[in-house]
Amino acid sequence: MTASLRIWRRMTMPDPVRVHRYQSLPEQGPKVLFFSGGSALNKISRVFKQYSHHSVHLVTPFDSGGSSARLRAEFDIPAVGDLRSRLMALADETVMGQPEVYDLFTHRLAQDAEPQVLKDQLQQLVVGEHPLISQIPNPMKALIQTQLGVTQTRIHDEFDLRGASIGNLIMAGGYLNNQQQLDPIVFLFSRLIKALGEVKTTLDASLHLGVELDSGEIVLGQHRITGKETCDLPSPIKRMWLNQGLRKVNPTNRHIADDRQDAIESADLICYPPGSFYSSLLANLLPEGVGQAICANPNPKVYLPNLGVDPEQFGLSLMERIRRLIMTVMADVKTTPVQGASALDYVLLDDSYDYGELDEIALAELNVTLVKTTLITDNAHKYDEKCVVQALLSFV
Template identity: 45%
Template sequence: MAKTWIRREVEIPNHMALARLEKCPELGPRVLFFSGGTALRRTSARLVHYTHNSVHVVTPFDSGGSSAKLRQAFNMPAVGDIRNRLMALADQSLRGNPEIFALFAHRLPKATGGQDELRRELDRMVRGRHELVAGIPDPMRKIVRNHLAMFQQNMPDSFDLSGASIGNLVLAGGYLANRRHLDPVIFMFSNLVQVRGTVRPVVNKNLHLAAELADGALVVGQHRMTGKETARLSQPIARLFLSDETGRPVEQPIRDKMRGLIASAELICYPMGSFHSSLLANLLPRGVGQAVAGASCPKVYVPSTGDDPECLGLGVADQVERLGQTLMADAPGIRLCDVLHYVLVDSRHGQYPGGLDVPRIRNLGVEVIDCPLIGYGASTDIDDRFLAPILLSLA
């Protein structure tokens, strides 16, 4: 079978193409996102109206909140971002899915009556007597109860349930029940709630993010970079790498399954979100850069608008360079034009604290697409109503 490149002019957004996709989303394009956080949640939910074939490569390196407690207790990858993306892509019209969504979004309260009270609430869920579980139809209810029971049986006596995400506990129980493999759990829940797309962690290992700052200081742990649970970084991030919990660098290759997912993409998107801990983190495992370079599809970066504590001292042009450097470091011979073609910005309404510098981006050989991305009102966030149609028009 012969292959060739075809250049064509594209209308953005292409309303005729979008209308066709809405009529037959099961045949929609394979748009692949490297994204770990919640910034893409609304866009993911909108995508299902146009394509059921999007691919979401998420980070399993979260080290804060509920995920951190599970990782410490069971030496496992983080599952919070996986849970978020599965629910964003689930078919909400399916019987039982709104109830599953409500359960997975539920968090146990911060302990006011002590851990015993929280353990009793968890036990009611395991027994199926809690209102959030009782309303779920079988067989989903039995599976949820079995996975929560597995978690309950293996939960250390010292485990702190305050603020625990029930969805994370269910996935952790499934992970333990499937001999510490995530893929079977993701596959099962994807089928149960009819996830309109594919969700996979970039690697299935219990690793951490580490960063060397401009002053030489070492920061270990994703949660120490985002400024959400600790003080914001006072120095720019100079180098990002995967590590064990002590900060010792670890080299981790991707599996052939992940190579295949990347190779099959019809568009690759590096979306908005925390630049280092959500986006670049996904590009660090060995083999990602080669796989992206080998994929014969458009590749688009959508920089965040507004404040990103991880981008201290970085304008959009700097981000483009760092994104390219991270991917090109994977193997000799990879060029920026192999891994990035377009940067999507809204220079009129978007706020880019470090500066945009369109001429510099274009001098790197990357085309800038300047179009409306920001919604109406005071918000400077990228609006899924604009972003999803534009990405699909480029695919």
């Protein structure tokens, strides 16, 4: 007979002993799970792999802007851009050919080139003659050519290649070449680049985001929410849901796969990291089963808030964001949580940055503890990736 026990210890922040241990043996490092969408976590991820090769990154597949939008419209596929960029951040940089693969996957075709010029460049890539692919060793080169060839064959003649991400075109071909599933091609590329961590979409489904504003206005599509491709939202976000398509309000949902559920339930630490508050963070918590799995995990859950201005946080204090984070997780909990279950345990803050006023009495009622340490080391008001990683590792 086995029993699950929760053990408490005195925590040092940062903990140099634990940090040194993980840095000395990253292959035995802890399993830290990040709910993360966009590029905000990529720099932290590149540092984190020096301390643990067992991080898990659940990224959102709901991006509907830029070149991702054109691929999604063409093939009705999940967004692959965040998946691709996180894989590159976790790649083992000592593997032969890795710089060339990184350059290829992060390259974008020219925004102002003629259509035929772009088609010719894609053809050069498919046949292996383009400078970006010619130096990549086999079998990786052949695999990339195969996936690009699938994409090239399937896109229509008028497909707009301007600004297209080569990495996204490769991932799209892999999706189409594997029975419209992302997991097989992600697994394959993870092995080839020797990713020092695991990256998956929270859902392997082609869905979009919908929000209702405090004003009553409905907005469909991640690209219209972030403020990056359109004007900032005129009113704070009231609620968000997963939507089928972009033409009309059609709320839907899917249950996460068993492997995602197992990853969440077994993580040594769950981190809600910096990123667009709704489209990168809370969007990851919407699929059915996510909140239940979080609350089934007795290990620490840590929220590291954004710095600076996030248009999606318009009208939301840090205290309100904490409440909404907890509410989003708990909305999925269909049964009475087991004793000790939690959606959030700690809020990790820099000890000198002004995040706004926090109600410590209300936090105590939510069973949330503030942890302050040095996370910013210059005047740029950006997190120091090494400080963040070492602080997170001190929790486990």
